[in-house]
Amino acid sequence: MSKQVLIAYGTRFGSTEEISIKFQQILEENGFAVELIDLKAKKKGKPNITNYIGVLIGSGIRITRWTKEAKNFLKNNIKTINENKILVGIYLSSGEASDPDKRPAIIEKYLVKVFEELGLNLGDNVLYDAFGGVFDLSKTTNLSWINRKMLNTAADEDPNIVRNERRDYRDWDQINKFIEDFIRKLE
Ligand SMILES: Cc1cc2nc3c(=O)[nH]c(=O)nc-3n(C[C@H](O)[C@H](O)[C@H](O)COP(=O)(O)O)c2cc1C
Numbered sequence: 001m002s003k004q005v006l007i008a009y010g011t012r013f014g015s016t017e018e019i020s021i022k023f024q025q026i027l028e029e030n031g032f033a034v035e036l037i038d039l040k041a042k043k044k045g046k047p048n049i050t051n052y053i054g055v056l057i058g059s060g061i062r063i064t065r066w067t068k069e070a071k072n073f074l075k076n077n078i079k080t081i082n083e084n085k086i087l088v089g090i091y092l093s094s095g096e097a098s099d100p101d102k103r104p105a106i107i108e109k110y111l112v113k114v115f116e117e118l119g120l121n122l123g124d125n126v127l128y129d130a131f132g133g134v135f136d137l138s139k140t141t142n143l144s145w146i147n148r149k150m151l152n153t154a155a156d157e158d159p160n161i162v163r164n165e166r167r168d169y170r171d172w173d174q175i176n177k178f179i180e181d182f183i184r185k186l187e
Pocket residue numbers: 010011012013014015016017059060061062063064065093094095096097132133134135143146147148150151
């Protein structure tokens with residue numbers, strides 16, 4: 001009970017979910033109990049974050065936006081996080097963060113700006129990072145027609161997006177480092 005960690009994520013195509021499941025696995029290997037919540041699936045009753053020694057909140061990005069469920073979850077808990085200095089790790093899976101050189105600007109755009117907008121105080125208790133994304137234009141893609149069409153159009157401009165192929169730009173060393181830093185703060 002005392003070593004319980006919450007992972008709450010919003011995903012559209014599964015990339016953030018895979019990262020979140022990896023976090024769960026690593027936390028459990030380190031002796032923590034994990035509650036993993038898909039915020040888009042869970043219909044009623046959001047968890048009380050004061051029941052956990054640490055909270056991870058993840059979101060994918062589509063057309064420059066977090067999933068509304070993840071953003072709302074953070075928004076609704078800002079006061080509790082600020083007042084109780086609850087340890088939170090906030091992470092994104094973002095196509096634009098796939099290029100390491102662009103990552104600092106993406107962190108600014110999709111994390112720091114959102115924190116400012118929502119009023120999150122950035123103290124020692126807040127970790128955040130933006131991971132790369134998955135662009136799946138393969139035959140087995142789970143993207144809807146409209147999402148495929150948008151990605152195919154974007155492929156004209158962005159060499160990371162390749163027609164008829166699946167490209168996974170998540171850097172698992174970066175992702176592992178993030179969770180290791182989070183665990184260090186938990187202990
Ligand atoms: C239609 C579409 C629009 C996207 N728009 C953006 C965008 O504006 N910025 C960005 O960084 N990534 C964008 N991406 C890439 C996603 O961030 C990437 O696929 C990510 O892995 C999605 O995470 P999820 O599967 O957890 O939702 C877009 C992807 C699709 C399919």
